[in-house]
Amino acid sequence: MEFNTDIFSQFDKKWALLTAGDEKSFNTMTISWGGLGTLWRKPVATVYVRTSRYTHEFMDENEYFTISFYPEQYKEILGVLGSKSGRDMDKMKDSGLTAKVLKDGVTFEEAEVTLVCRKLFRQKLEESNMPADIAKEMYEGQASHDMYIGEVVEIIR
Known part of the structure; x- marks a missing residue:
């Protein structure tokens, strides 16, 4: 498996879609926080999901998730998918994206x-473990994030 990219801009500048579930029921959301690396001798991806997000339920209920990256022309669509909830709209119908069911x-x-x-690991990000300025800026009056670490088992191009 090989994925050559500028990992610092891949999430922050280009954004990505985090998707969890199966062909019967899934949800997707735009993410701009994430990381790629190695943990426990495995290639891993780390993502962060607010506990209030609909996708959080799917992340907890499923063993696999996908992270997908898009050409620049999809940035506006990713903006909508990151600001609207699948509880309130049919994201697939409204986005114009074509779902592709995988084995996992x-x-x-x-x-x-x-x-x-x-999915290998899930943990709540505790505000008490953060610098006070970050906790205040990112979480005051808002739901916390859970961190999910997943072993990258396949790269699809």
Whole structure:
């Protein structure tokens, strides 16, 4: 498996879609926080999901998730998918993206690259473990994030 990219801009500048579930029921959301690396001698991806997000339920209920990256022309669509909830709208119908069912998850035909990840770890980000200025800026009056670490088991181009 090989994925050559500028990992610092891949999430922050380009954004990505995090998708969890299966062909019967799944949800996707835009993410701009994430990381790629090695843990426990495995290639891993780390993502962060607010506990209030609909996708959080799918992340907890499923063993696999996907992270998919898109060409620049999809940035506006990713903006909508990151600001609207699947509880309130049919994201697939409204986005115009084409769902692609995989053996272990769901991605989209329009993706440039999809990382298929097997969930290895989940932990709540505790505000008491953060610098006070970050906790105040990011969490005051808002739901916390859970961190999910997944083993990258497949890269689809």
